[in-house]
Amino acid sequence: MQSKATNADQYIAELPEDRKEAMQKLREVVKKNIPKGFEETMQYGMISYVVPHSIYPGGYHCNPEDALPFMSIASQKNHISVYHSGIYADPEIMAWFVAEYPKHASNKLDMGKSCIRFKNPKNIPFELFAELTSKMSVAQWIAKYESVLKR
Template identity: 60%
Template sequence: MQSSATSIEAYLKEIPEERKNAFTELRETILKNIPKGFSEQMSYGMVGYIIPHSIYPSGYHCDPKLPLPFAGMASQKHFIALYHMGIYANPELLKWFVNEYPKHSKQKLDMGKSCIRFKKWDQIPFDLIAELMRKMTVADWINCYETQFKKSK
């Protein structure tokens, strides 16, 4: 579900009351741990973390007017979603995350290619998310992105 909110503050006001605390804590975890150079902004109808054009002028290959996306978080109908392009594009990072997840949560890992779904707000493994966010710098993501993009050309 994409939001039509044009600011993060407006998006946060739309979050259902029962998940506001978990969503806020997840956002704070990301902001405290994401490496320098990433910026937070509304992106694709959710809270997004991007590499601005000032750092990566080429932008996103699907629409170069957009900055390069890296991660995002959204309040979906039945879950809180964390989208992390690094685990989609980097098999070693995905393997690490999948192996670490059971050490941090009793819940079964529910994920798609880049989407991690949290259906139980009180069981989000914030320490693991903090570590995941620290694992890829802006330079790492640009290198990974360009390597994966060039392979698909």
């Protein structure tokens, strides 16, 4: 279920009470740790952090009108999700995250290609996401994106 919210504050205000605190804290962690140049916006019904067109005019190859996505956070029907494109595109970041996760969380890692899911908001390892968020600069993300895209 995608939100129709037009900004992150509205998105969080519309959440059920049991999700608001975790989503707000996750947003704060991302905003505090994401490298300079990424921009917070709403994209695909989620709070997203993108490379704006002012930095990367070509936008996202699937829809060039969209800014280049990097990371999103969302409250889904049955879980809170963190989407991180760096995990999907960079095997070193993926290996680091999978190795670090058990050091920060007691629950089993529930993860897809770029999506990390938390059924219980109390299990979100915020300090691990702080570190993950800071691992890739805008320039590094653009270089990785273009190298993967050209394959």
